[in-house]
């Protein structure tokens with residue numbers, strides 16, 4: 001996959017992505033779509049950890065639609081640590097007033113409906129390690145963008161990286177080698193993946209890292 005040959009989303013997919021609430025910048029989104037399209041050619045499902053309101057899911061869904069596969073997206077929809085009230089990324093509009101907790105599931109469903117991509121996505125509502133424990137199949141693509149603590153990012157890696165098929169892709173968001181740029185848990189997961197010998201890095205776009213499974217070991 002080179003920049004010249006990379007697949008690009010259709011204009012209406014891009015418009016839906018840009019209109020959606022979420023945390024994925026455009027440059028990284030384009031790289032995510034290109035990676036998902038590359039991996040979808042394997043004919044296996046694409047999986048994301050960290051749905052939030054569906055911004056990045058739109059891109060996986062569009063890549064899945066083009067290849068005739070399914071996108072899976074995992075989230076408990078109660079938000080990460082940094083999205084809770086009083087923290088930097090909190091959005092009061094996604095709090096369920098009845099239970100007093102975050103619930104991003106309704107916003108996610110609206111996002112997918114507006115993008116016309118509902119039928120290409122299976123939403124898995126639950127904790128990532130718990131869902132990974134009951135998912136027995138192989139995956140063509142795993143995108144890790146869930147909790148950003150060592151416990152959660154490490155759990156995502158341990159639960160899902162072993163399920164990436166030979167030739168499939170492991171994509172990690174918010175990889176910051178310099179602690180001055182951001183939290184280190186995704187970077188530590190990235191290092192673990194490379195040190196395992198099972199993955200080879202094939203693309204870097206800002207904080208988004210794309211690794212291909214080229215061996216065994218996880």
Ligand SMILES: C[S@@+](CC[C@H](N)C(=O)[O-])C[C@H]1O[C@@H](n2cnc3c(N)ncnc32)[C@H](O)[C@@H]1O
Nearest residue numbers: 022023050052056075076079080127128146147
């Ligand atoms: C950074 S947001 C995802 C952003 C999204 N990919 C986007 O592009 O806008 C992280 C999400 O991971 C979810 N999350 C955090 N830890 C989780 C866990 N252990 N299991 C499932 N979901 C988790 C949170 O609820 C939150 O919605």
